[in-house]
Amino acid sequence: xxxxxxxxxxxxxxxxxxxxxxxxxxxxxxxxxxxxxxxxxxxxxxxxxxxxxxxxxxxxxxxxxxxxxxxxxxxxxxxxxxxxxxxxxxxxxxxxxxxxxxxxxxxxxxxxxxx
Amino acid sequence: xxxxxxxxxxxxxxxxxxxxxxxxxxxxxxxxxxxxxxxxxxxxxxxxxxxxxxxxxxxxxxxxxxxxxxxxxxxxxxxxxxxxxxxxxxxxxxxxxxxxxxxxxxxxxxxx
Numbered sequence: 001x002x003x004x005x006x007x008x009x010x011x012x013x014x015x016x017x018x019x020x021x022x023x024x025x026x027x028x029x030x031x032x033x034x035x036x037x038x039x040x041x042x043x044x045x046x047x048x049x050x051x052x053x054x055x056x057x058x059x060x061x062x063x064x065x066x067x068x069x070x071x072x073x074x075x076x077x078x079x080x081x082x083x084x085x086x087x088x089x090x091x092x093x094x095x096x097x098x099x100x101x102x103x104x105x106x107x108x109x110x111x112x113x114x115x
Numbered sequence: 116x117x118x119x120x121x122x123x124x125x126x127x128x129x130x131x132x133x134x135x136x137x138x139x140x141x142x143x144x145x146x147x148x149x150x151x152x153x154x155x156x157x158x159x160x161x162x163x164x165x166x167x168x169x170x171x172x173x174x175x176x177x178x179x180x181x182x183x184x185x186x187x188x189x190x191x192x193x194x195x196x197x198x199x200x201x202x203x204x205x206x207x208x209x210x211x212x213x214x215x216x217x218x219x220x221x222x223x224x225x226x227x
Binding site: 042043045056057058090104106 | 159161214215219
């Protein structure tokens, strides 16, 4: 157990809908990262937040947004969902702001299925 | 942007054999190369990493080598065990962006 929690574990929804994925980082970690893992695209970095501020942006679609709250938990909002958004979404956390260059602890993931 | 190619996509070995997974990258500014192991249904876990000022790094049965000139790096697993069976991902990142680019993964199967 990495100490990173994600809810829900599974999510089934329909095209056009909007969902929110939640992540709580390890105690003491200030950075939260979101990743998407799909059969088509593999593992892709979406976005990083550090202490409430956006720090780095990867291949995140405009239909997707994220935020990190004062208690450091983060939410990833996915809207106007398409079939291709079906994937495993991982959250990870780390102590500092150096991104992938410091050890990141991954959560168990949220499996999203868009029908 | 960065492009990371990973080969092979599947690797099947007998227990006790060695396994080698290779990655190439395109951006000469990349200076950090982590490797992740993802068991079926589980989360990715960092198993070893290497920085561009080092040519080789070892940790017990796992080693990573880096050739900056050729822009490729490899993961070597010796004396493989069934519990090494997993998908292995390489990644590359540069100090300026911190954004990792991942390879497509290698499914390693170790037969008892």
